[in-house]
Amino acid sequence: MAIQDIFNAVMAFDEDKVKQLTQTEVAAGTEIGAILNQGLIGAMDTVGERFSAGELFVPEMLMAAQAMKAGLEILKPLLSAGQAQSRGRVVIGTVKGDLHDIGKNLVAMMMEGAGFDVVDLGVDVASEKFVQTAAEKKADVIALSALLTTTMPAMQTTVTAVKEAGLASRTIIGGAPVTQGFADQIGADGYSPDAPGAVKLVKKLMA
Ligand code: B12
Structure with missing residues (x-):
């Protein structure tokens, strides 16, 4: 079964094969949503579960995400043409000074793989930029990453700016030094220690 082959190719981290099989499926007229959900997203769900179970590690997760992305690039123009519905919009970035x-890229890729429309603002992103983009794009979720203890206060600044701007977007935070306690302290709507958890968190917040 061809969609199962796409699933298997993502699990085998085979970027070229994912690309080639996805192209073949699209050309054969297979429903885009099925390729996305059963092939690409299905594989990333499994990768996420295996990561949580300690059976896969960050390098494997990155390779799978890269392979998934190769397929996603082919589907993207078709998805935006409205053949399959986005699960919601996420604005993501690494906070100012970091x-x-x-x-952050891993979280963004996993979210894309899970069917969310992701706007990646990159690194060293000022709170104003998060607020402006989230307002423009009507983001459901704003996801902030920080790896330095010295840039964690920028998360607080951003969460506060989002609230002061009166945006409906929820804020989630993550990165090695970040904790649930810190999320609670700064009033963020959620925290996850890893990328698969971030996807689950966003799904939960949007349910
Ligand atoms: C690679 C690296 C770099 C690279 C970054 C390259 C890049 N493109 O990212 C370079 C060399 C540029 C770098 C620079 C610096 N680094 Co550095 N770096 C690292 C290192 C070794 C790995 C980080 C990493 O990529 N981990 C792998 C990823 C996959 O893990 P992760 O980022 O934690 O992400 C996961 C989760 O946290 C979570 N997550 C991440 N973001 C988000 C967001 C949301 C919303 C959610 C829900 C979840 C989530 O999901 C991810 C996947 O599961 C760490 C050490 C370490 N082991 O963490 C030091 C480290 C972070 N760096 C450190 C330092 C000090 C620096 C520098 C200041 C060094 C210097 N003197 O110049 C500069 C800072 C530059 C700056 N202004 O940012 C310190 C920070 C210390 C501290 N407590 O603040 C660390 C901890 C090293 C150390 N032990 O001292 N660094």
């Missing part, structure tokens, strides 16, 4: 982006 240049670490590996974890």
Whole structure:
């Protein structure tokens, strides 16, 4: 079964094969939503579960996410043409003063893989930029990443700015030094220690 082959190729971290199989499926007229949900997202769900169970680690998760992205690039123009519905819009970035982006990229990729429309603002993002973009894009969730203890206060500034702007967007935070306690302290709507958890968290917040 061809969609199962796409699933298997993501699990095998085979970027070229995912690309080629996705192209073949699209050309054959297979429903885009099925390729996305059963092939690409299905595989990333399994990767996320195996990561949580300690059976896969960050490098494997990155390779799977990269392979998934190769398929997603082919589906993206078709998805925006309205053939499959986005689960919601997420604006993500690493906060001001912080240049670490590996974890943030992983979270963004997993969210895309889970069917969310992701706007990635990159690194060193000022609170004003988060607020402005979230307002423009009518973001459901604003996701903030920080890897430095010295940039964690920028999360507080951003969460406060989002509230003061009166946006409906929920804020979630993460990154190695960040904790649930810190999220509670600054009034963020959620925290997750890893990328699969971030996807679950956003799904929960939007349910
Ligand atoms: C790679 C790295 C770098 C690279 C970054 C490259 C890049 N493109 O990202 C470079 C070399 C540029 C770098 C620079 C610096 N670094 Co550095 N870096 C690291 C290192 C080794 C790995 C970070 C990483 O990518 N981890 C892998 C990813 C996958 O994990 P993660 O980011 O934690 O993400 C996961 C979760 O946290 C979560 N997550 C992440 N973001 C989000 C967001 C949301 C919303 C959610 C829900 C979840 C979530 O999901 C991810 C996946 O599961 C860490 C050490 C470490 N082991 O953490 C130090 C580390 C973070 N760096 C450190 C420091 C000090 C620096 C520098 C100041 C060094 C210097 N003197 O110049 C500069 C700072 C530059 C700056 N202004 O940002 C310190 C921070 C200390 C502290 N407590 O503040 C660390 C901890 C190293 C150490 N032990 O001292 N660094």
